Amino acid sequence: MTDGTLPMPAIRSFRLPLAKAAPVVTVLLVIVAIWYAAAIGMNARWERDQAARAGTQIAPSQLVLRTLSQDRPVLPAPHQVAVGLYDGIAGQKITSRRSLVWHAWVTLSATLAGFAIGTAAGSALAIGIVHSRSMDQSVMPWAVASQTVPILAIAPMVIVVLSSMGITGLLPKALIAAWLSFFPVLVGMVKGLRTPDAMQLDQMRSWNASRAHVFWFLRLPASLPYLFASLKVAIAAALVGTIVAELPAGATAGLGARLLSGSYYGQTVQIWAALFTAAALAATLVAVVARVERITLRKMGMQA
Amino acid sequence: MSVIEAQNVSLTFPTADGPVHALSAVNLSIERGDFVSFIGPSGCGKTTLLRSIAALETPTGGSMSVAGRDPDAARKARAYGYVFQAPGLFPWRTIAGNISLPLEIMGFSKSGRAERVARVLDLVELEGFGGKYPWQLSGGMQQRASIARALAFDADILLMDEPFGALDEIVRDRLNEALLQLWRKTGKTIGFVTHSIPEAVYLSTRIVVMSPRPGRITRIIDSPLPAERPLDIRDTPEFIALAHEVREALREGHAHD
Structure with missing residues (x-):
């Protein structure tokens, strides 16, 4: 041979x-x-x-x-924004309230927490949907409905309700971020967990494999390419969610608060600098996920 | 003693256009060590019959036994290995990892797995390819890996559903020859679905000819060919006569069409 x-x-x-x-x-x-x-x-x-x-x-x-x-x-002209960005990033101590690095960090930490919550919730729901017929028929319409509610309307309510319960700071923002980021994960994971075809499932059946075996050995690995595609959407959505959650009055930290105070005082340069920081943050986060995707899929022998 | 036994088995699928009789009054007895081919046009129920033996379908009538018990108990006891039309290797596992998959599911120890993987890789002449990923192998090699996977847990019965149907004729010839050698070496009972007359005649000790609407067995032909079969046996008068007999039986099944 x-x-x-x-x-x-x-x-x-x-x-x-x-x-x-x-x-x-x-x-x-x-x-x-x-x-x-x-x-x-x-x-x-x-x-x-x-x-x-x-x-x-x-x-x-x-x-x-x-x-x-x-x-x-x-x-503002590009060079004004550039100066604003430079001043915000390099011109301040990073612990200063005027530092974009500090605001970006506040936003980033809530984004990552929300992304983690959203990914966990989306995955858990997807696993439930794939394994339970009643969940399959009941969960998806609600998940879709949750995304049709304007986040701009929901966010202040969540913030206000939670703060009346004494919960402030990172968690309320993370929940808004999770609200936006669980959905792409849910849709991608359901699709991914269902990619194994009838033949592969018959194959597992011929070995008398349990549902857990089918999940760990077949469905989960088969879903990973779909999961990563979803994660890239989800992390960008989590950032948007966090920034929206920082907009309601009262928030003084984060890129969203920076945007809002800029618009209060007509500081357009400040708005644009914050916008660009947010865009750069989103690009970086998506790039990090893409990098993890490549490494993981390559390790699994799949060509990414 | 017969390893696979079917008595008056029938299977009806309900469809929107009314019931489809995939199998009707099938009687069959397969002895230990037989190489049985199921041949017939598409829709004759040959794959359905094989899947019923594997308990991947449940007959709606009649009785069936596999390795002395009902097919589902036999499946749970891992009495057979099943080779599908496509190799169905997992792209995220190496060839060795794929072959080891049923062993992991069945709870073999790590050393036991390694030993078995090495043995069956050797059996299908893929030694040295254990560390490759499926996409690095040709279609024929992938199908051999899937046969190795079906052999890895030492089931006495090997069920194969057109395993070489997607391969070109040259590769198919070579794999047929290798399969015969493997069968002689291991003494397994093999059920083999095909729609190729030469393939059925070359491989089998018995040929089950089936016909469609409803899916049924029209004739069972015992092969007079010797167990030792070089590829050029296909040019002997005995082989040609047998192929002719199979062709006639297939035509009979179609007489009413």
């Missing part, structure tokens, strides 16, 4: 870093250009009003310069 193994895919697509980066950089430059144009357009009105009120004329070049350096612009 000849060696019938297939060649390992050793050679991955090999491209120069520059060639890889060029499209990304191009898109980025286009976005920045549009952003500057929009900033000039949106902020110009205020400058013209100012000039009219003072009874002076303003030269177009002067107008453009001023629109890009306002204190409270309608739309």
Whole structure:
């Protein structure tokens, strides 16, 4: 018998870093250009009003310069946001209330707690749905209904009710985050746990395997690719949930609170800096999950 | 003593268009060490009969016994190994891990598992491939691994449902030859579903010819061929005559179509 193994895919697509980066950089430059144009357009009105009120004329070049350096612009220019970000991240002690690192940490800790709760709840419900006919028919409609309720309406109620019970801080926010993140996990896990086909199940039956065997040896490993796809959605949703939970009045910490106080005081630069921090946080979290996915699936011999 | 016994077995599936008679009045007795092929056109119930022996289907009439008990008790006693049409190897387990899976379920010790895996890998000529993942093997090798898995726990009966149906003819010839050697070496009782006449004639000691609507046995042919069968036996007059007889029996079953 000849060696019938297939060649390992050793050679991955090999491209120069520059060639890889060029499209990304191009898109980025286009976005920045549009952003500057929009900033000039949106902020110009205020400058013209100012000039009219003072009874002076303003030269177009002067107008453009001023629109890009306002204190409270309608739309801050990219460089203003960059300065705001730099100041928030590197310009403060990270224990300071003005530090974006500190606010990001507050949000991150609630996000991770909510993600953990949501993943556990979603998985547990999925396992129940796959194994119990009555749960299969009763749980899913409620799970879907839970997601149709606007989170913006639910979040303040949960926060208020829990704080009246003396529960404040991380847990209420984590519960809102879990509310959003359990759903993708539930849907993905149900789908994943049901991927084994009739033949694989017959096979287990021919070995007189118990339900526990079928679960641990077949359903769970088969569901992992689906689980990871869901986890990426779930962790981003958990971050959104946490930020929404930080919006109701009273919250003073976290990126959501930062967004809200920025809008109270017209600090648009602060809003945008917080937004970008949140986006970077989301991207990082999803990337971490993707990395864990690759390592896990590769260890299991599946090509990720 | 007969290992598999079916008396007047029938099986009816209820469907939206009325009941489908998958099996009707099936009588069969398989002796220890027999290599029995079930052949017939699709819809003749050959797979349903094999699945009934394995207690993966429950007949709606008649009685059946496998290894001296009812089929479900035989299944629970792990009296048979079943090879499906597709290898059905788990992609997240190595070949050795896949073969060891039924052993883990059945509670064999770690050393017992390792010893058995090595033995059956040797039996299907896959020694050295235990550490590979399924996707690293060709289709024929995967099917051999699945046969090894069915052999690993030493069931006396091996049930095979068109195991080589998806493979090309060259690979199929080689696997047929290897299967015969394996059967002679282990002395197992084999039930083998196929729709290939040469395959049935080459492998079997008895050929069960079936026909559809309702699924039934039209003829059981005992093979006069010797136990020792090189591949070129297929060019002998005895082989050709037997193949002809099977073909005639298949045609009889279709006479009313």
